[in-house]
Amino acid sequence: MARIIVVTSGKGGVGKTTTSAAIAMGLAKKGFKTAVIDFDVGLRNLDLILGCERRVVYDFVNVINGEATLNQALIKDKRCNQLYILPASQTRDKDALTKEGVGKILEELSKTFKYIVCDSPAGIERGANLAMYFADDAFVVTNPEVASVRDSDRMLGILSSKSKRAENNDDPIKEYLLLSRYNPKRVKLGEMLSVEDVQDILSLHLLGVIPESKAVLSASNSGTPIILNEESNAGQAYLDIVERYLGEDKPHRFIDEDKKGLFGRLFRS
Amino acid sequence: MSLLNYFKTTKPNSAKLAKERLQILVAHERSSRNQPSYLPALQQELLQVIQKYIQIDQDAISVHFDSDDEQETLELNIVLPEPPQS
Ligand SMILES: Nc1ncnc2c1ncn2[C@@H]1O[C@H](COP(=O)(O)OP(=O)(O)O)[C@@H](O)[C@H]1O
Ligand SMILES: [Mg+2]
Numbered sequence: 001m002a003r004i005i006v007v008t009s010g011k012g013g014v015g016k017t018t019t020s021a022a023i024a025m026g027l028a029k030k031g032f033k034t035a036v037i038d039f040d041v042g043l044r045n046l047d048l049i050l051g052c053e054r055r056v057v058y059d060f061v062n063v064i065n066g067e068a069t070l071n072q073a074l075i076k077d078k079r080c081n082q083l084y085i086l087p088a089s090q091t092r093d094k095d096a097l098t099k100e101g102v103g104k105i106l107e108e109l110s111k112t113f114k115y116i117v118c119d120s121p122a123g124i125e126r127g128a129n130l131a132m133y134f135a136d137d138a139f140v141v142t143n144p145e146v147a148s149v150r151d152s153d154r155m156l157g158i159l160s161s162k163s164k165r166a167e168n169n170d171d172p173i174k175e176y177l178l179l180s181r182y183n184p185k186r187v188k189l190g191e192m193l194s195v196e197d198v199q200d201i202l203s204l205h206l207l208g209v210i211p212e213s214k215a216v217l218s219a220s221n222s223g224t225p226i227i228l229n230e231e232s233n234a235g236q237a238y239l240d241i242v243e244r245y246l247g248e249d250k251p252h253r254f255i256d257e258d259k260k261g262l263f264g265r266l267f268r269s
Numbered sequence: 270m271s272l273l274n275y276f277k278t279t280k281p282n283s284a285k286l287a288k289e290r291l292q293i294l295v296a297h298e299r300s301s302r303n304q305p306s307y308l309p310a311l312q313q314e315l316l317q318v319i320q321k322y323i324q325i326d327q328d329a330i331s332v333h334f335d336s337d338d339e340q341e342t343l344e345l346n347i348v349l350p351e352p353p354q355s
Contacts (some may be wrong), residue, residue, distance in 0.1 A: 066323045146287050151293050197288045201295055260304035 002035075002110040005117045006135035006173075007160070009152030012122030014143045015180040018216060020119035022227040023139070026242035028083035029227075032114040035074065039131040040121035042097055047087045050077065051223020061089035064101030070108055079228070084113075094126060096164040102130045126159060133164050136182035137245075138173045140204060143181045144193040149201055152177075157201070177204035178241065181212045186259040195255055204262070208241035210234050211254040304334040315345070325350060 007020045017040075024036035037060065038046035047053040052075050058068035063086075070086075077083035078103040086105075089096055100238050109116050120131035132138060141193055143150040159173050160166060166173075195209055215232035219225065225243070229235040233254055240250050301308075312332045319325060325347065333344040 146291055149291055150294060150298075153298065157299070161303065187284065190284050193287055193291075197284065201288070201291050268301050 002113045005137045006132040007139045008120040010142045010155040021225040022238040024117040025225040028080045029173045034115040036117040037086040044088040059089040063220040176207040180210040183212045210237040
């Protein structure tokens with residue numbers, strides 16, 4: 001049986017796709033067979049972030065419609081043989097995803113995969129609802145910013161009432177907070193909501209803080225999930241997140257400003 | 270006042286403001302999360318009926334819906350204006 005993780009947020013542009021690519025690669029590198037699915041029908045992007053855009057032949061909707069088999073559509077990552085990507089369809093048909101179709105694919109994937117990561121689109125429409133419907137765990141990606149926090153709370157309401165687990169009266173989806181694009185310097189200046197502020201409002205279990213990092217843009221420029229850049233703060237933050245999720249006890253990092261002052265900076269090569 | 274103090278006192282703590290606004294908003298939205306969609310219309314119509322008799326403001330009336338496994342309750346709160354001083 002696979003564990004299904006939805007990466008969700010409500011708001012767009014907060015880092016869901018970046019996170020999906022990073023944690024899927026992280027779990028795969030830990031040796032777990034992992035599939036990552038792009039639910040953003042019409043706006044495929046996960047393939048680019050994972051650097052496999054030129055290898056896309058069939059997509060999610062093709063499989064649902066029986067135009068391709070799951071094995072034909074899954075793209076095996078070239079860097080890690082435990083990672084497979086199922087790209088989104090570029091169709092403009094909003095109703096292309098069906099609950100039955102998605103359910104069948106997840107069930108089939110569950111037979112051979114250990115983790116299935118669902119990259120949710122923004123909004124609260126069909127794609128987002130189906131991405132979270134079958135989930136066991138939810139990674140709620142939030143930026144320290146009012147609109148993002150409010151939308152995350154809205155998403156929590158949907159997770160707890162509109163999921164399969166909620167409908168069947170099973171244990172609820174486990175919800176985790178991933179606070180992304182965090183800038184400790186601005187928090188210290190009182191310009192940005194702090195980790196504690198966001199936790200006070202959302203009262204979620206904090207899985208990790210991902211700092212705002214220039215390395216994220218260069219990683220997506222080259223189609224490399226940021227977690228593979230072990231030098232970068234953001235890459236390390238995602239590795240911590242994967243390890244915490246797998247049960248390791250790791251202290252939180254990247255919450256406070258880099259202690260190194262001018263001297264630290266001078267002596268750091 | 271020293272220069273340092275000057276910067277300290279004029280620095281707007283906008284994060285604090287953000288948190289306060291969010292706390293109020295989120296609490297409000299959570300309480301109305303599972304409320305039936307007819308509530309705003311109900312509130313509007315109630316207001317109109319009451320205004321036929323008493324002069325009250327839009328925000329003097331609040332309708333609150335609650336539900337648990339046992340029952341659903343509708344709580345209606347109307348704040349009447351102060352009686353005219355004689
Ligand atoms: N930690 C980060 N630091 C800097 N930029 C980031 C970070 N996380 C995401 N981004 C950038 O934010 C933008 C939106 O990210 P994306 O993952 O596509 O969000 P979503 O899938 O939620 O719409 C992208 O340009 C991405 O490079
Ligand atoms: Mg995305």
